Amino acid sequence: MPPPSSRSPKSAARRHAPACFCAAALLAPAALPACNCGTEDLATRPETALSASVPSASIAPAPSSATPEKPAAPAISRVVLVTVDALRGDQPWTNYPAASTPNLSALAKSGVVYERAWSLANTTGPSLGALLASRYPTEMGRDDCPLAGLDVTNGLAQTLSERGVWTGAAHGHPYFGGGGAPRVGFESWRTIPQVLGRRAVDGAVTGEDVATLAIEMFSSAPSDRPAFLWAHFVDPHDKYVLQPGFPASGNGGRSIYDSEVAYTDFHIGRLLRAIEASPFAASTAILVTADHGEAFGEHGTWRHGMNMYDEETRVPLLWRAPGHKPATISTPRSLIDVAPTIADMLGIQAPSSWRGKSLLKDPASPQPEERPVIVDAPGLMSSPPRRAVVMGSFKVIVSDGQTRAFDLAADPKERKPLARDAASDPIARATKLLEQIPAVPSRRCPRQAYRVAP
Numbered sequence: 091m092p093p094p095s096s097r098s099p100k101s102a103a104r105r106h107a108p109a110c111f112c113a114a115a116l117l118a119p120a121a122l123p124a125c126n127c128g129t130e131d132l133a134t135r136p137e138t139a140l141s142a143s144v145p146s147a148s149i150a151p152a153p154s155s156a157t158p159e160k161p162a163a164p165a166i167s168r169v170v171l172v173t174v175d176a177l178r179g180d181q182p183w184t185n186y187p188a189a190s191t192p193n194l195s196a197l198a199k200s201g202v203v204y205e206r207a208w209s210l211a212n213t214t215g216p217s218l219g220a221l222l223a224s225r226y227p228t229e230m231g232r233d234d235c236p237l238a239g240l241d242v243t244n245g246l247a248q249t250l251s252e253r254g255v256w257t258g259a260a261h262g263h264p265y266f267g268g269g270g271a272p273r274v275g276f277e278s279w280r281t282i283p284q285v286l287g288r289r290a291v292d293g294a295v296t297g298e299d300v301a302t303l304a305i306e307m308f309s310s311a312p313s314d315r316p317a318f319l320w321a322h323f324v325d326p327h328d329k330y331v332l333q334p335g336f337p338a339s340g341n342g343g344r345s346i347y348d349s350e351v352a353y354t355d356f357h358i359g360r361l362l363r364a365i366e367a368s369p370f371a372a373s374t375a376i377l378v379t380a381d382h383g384e385a386f387g388e389h390g391t392w393r394h395g396m397n398m399y400d401e402e403t404r405v406p407l408l409w410r411a412p413g414h415k416p417a418t419i420s421t422p423r424s425l426i427d428v429a430p431t432i433a434d435m436l437g438i439q440a441p442s443s444w445r446g447k448s449l450l451k452d453p454a455s456p457q458p459e460e461r462p463v464i465v466d467a468p469g470l471m472s473s474p475p476r477r478a479v480v481m482g483s484f485k486v487i488v489s490d491g492q493t494r495a496f497d498l499a500a501d502p503k504e505r506k507p508l509a510r511d512a513a514s515d516p517i518a519r520a521t522k523l524l525e526q527i528p529a530v531p532s533r534r535c536p537r538q539a540y541r542v543a544p
């Protein structure tokens with residue numbers, strides 16, 4: 091169910107808009123053939139090219155080259171990226187009624203909300219490494235450790251840092267305290283105390299400390315430079331802990347998970363209020379998403395890293411930025427667009443190696459560009475490779491020796507794979523798209539991706 095139509099009268103029309111897909115968009119720019127699917131491609135990037143010559147962005151508004159009758163959008167001096175581990179796509183702001191998320195729901199109401207967004211993989215390392223690199227995990231240098239270490243060279247943090255942006259990260263997941271963490275380009279990379287001693291998968295409660303660390307980093311970031319801060323919250327990750335003051339929802343196996351989501355929302359709210367109380371309140375953009383979803387038996391599995399169905403791969407995506415009005419968008423989107431969006435917010439040109447595109451034009455666009463969404467879980471020593479492609483209402487899943495197609499409009503719970511005749515076209519298109527992603531062999535895991543103290 092979409093949010094109230096009063097916020098987005100165009101949503102219903104967008105939901106079933108005819109799709110146009112461009113397999114060529116997956117090719118490297120130099121290899122792009124003629125493409126009739128949309129007006130932009132990776133080679134031109136008109137949305138990010140304007141301020142590429144600003145070597146070290148300033149918090150003061152840049153000299154505007156806009157026409158006099160069209161004032162420039164307010165300058166964005168800071169961007170805060172909040173990711174939440176295992177936060178499913180169905181949340182109160184997308185009409186899941188059971189959980190309590192007053193802070194994120196308020197942010198969603200005042201920002202741009204995507205009703206249909208998918209992560210880049212279904213486990214933490216590949217998903218977040220690919221998000222930072224704006225590339226697909228299979229084509230990235232990486233190891234095959236259970237949590238995977240991905241090479242994020244030339245990714246978001248390095249690109250911003252080279253243009254003068256302060257880059258910081260606040261973490262509470264043990265993975266980010268280890269050697270496989272995607273630290274490249276971060277000027278300040280901090281973890282909560284004893285991060286390696288906290289078992290993210292064993293009932294650790296870290297949200298309060300992550301928020302406190304993120305607030306401290308936001309407050310102490312240099313005031314004379316633009317800044318990018320990434321905070322990753324972990325608590326909805328299993329094992330689920332009933333958080334005092336945040337009642338279980340009573341919704342079956344999800345009941346205590348919902349308590350953790352509410353707890354995490356509370357501490358994200360502390361971070362949001364610190365931003366609002368800072369001198370940068372009017373010039374800070376915020377983007378919220380997740381590394382993957384969480385299964386509660388919908389297809390016979392629990393937690394994540396087990397399948398490509400929406401419960402594991404569909405995630406929240408919302409952002410609020412000065413100069414951009416609230417909107418609700420039903421066009422499918424991938425987190426591959428997160429890094430280009432953040433670079434665009436700060437007026438920095440995205441490298442040509444990035445696959446994604448900025449989302450900043452979406453809310454003002456009568457018909458946001460349709461693009462295929464690819465979920466690309468690489469093979470790890472703990473799991474086989476699995477992939478999914480979303481094309482309009484169709485979703486093709488390649489997993490465990492089977493390739494199946496679903497019509498999400500008619501079958502949103504992915505219960506009934508399409509029959510052979512109906513499935514042949516979406517499967518052919520998905521296969522062609524996946525063939526455009528070069529497969530880079532992974533290195534054998536030389537060690538534990540991280541070590542957890544007893």
Ligand SMILES: [Zn+2]
Pocket residue numbers: 175176213214215381382
């Ligand atoms: Zn995760």
